[in-house]
Amino acid sequence: MKARRPDPETSARMARVRRKGTKIETMVSTVLRDLGAHYRKNVKTLPGSPDFANRSKRWAVFVNGCFWHHHKGCARATIPKSNRDFWVAKFRDNRRRDARNTARLLRAGYRVIVVWECQEDQIRGKLTKILEARSVDA
Numbered sequence: 476m477k478a479r480r481p482d483p484e485t486s487a488r489m490a491r492v493r494r495k496g497t498k499i500e501t502m503v504s505t506v507l508r509d510l511g512a513h514y515r516k517n518v519k520t521l522p523g524s525p526d527f528a529n530r531s532k533r534w535a536v537f538v539n540g541c542f543w544h545h546h547k548g549c550a551r552a553t554i555p556k557s558n559r560d561f562w563v564a565k566f567r568d569n570r571r572r573d574a575r576n577t578a579r580l581l582r583a584g585y586r587v588i589v590v591w592e593c594q595e596d597q598i599r600g601k602l603t604k605i606l607e608a609r610s611v612d613a
């Protein structure tokens with residue numbers, strides 16, 4: 476059974492949620508600069524187009540919106556009531572894709588971290604670890 480696409484109103488609401496994710500990206504780039512890290516943004520040549528990455532140092536950072544990437548156990552990882560099947564399938568696909576991309580990067584010798592949008596207070600700690608060559612997941 477194929478899940479229906481959401482109605483235009485729901486789509487518009489979700490699009491607004493997506494745009495809000497940029498605030499945490501700005502925070503991450505500020506902390507990276509602060510820590511003296513060099514990086515490129517939205518590196519399309521790497522699996523999953525990491526939001527921040529350094530190919531020579533082999534680290535990648537994904538900044539994930541809790542809604543779109545369905546952050547496990549997070550209050551922001553809600554499922555819209557209308558077209559529930561569509562969203563459940565979409566979130567499952569998103570999470571699988573994330574896991575696949577992380578696995579590819581790890582196999583290529585990258586250290587990978589995920590910064591969730593609800594984890595503003597953890598940004599510095601996580602980024603410090605990855606720059607110190609330790610991998611932190613989820």
Ligand SMILES: [Zn+2]
Nearest residue numbers: 541546549593
């Ligand atoms: Zn979250």
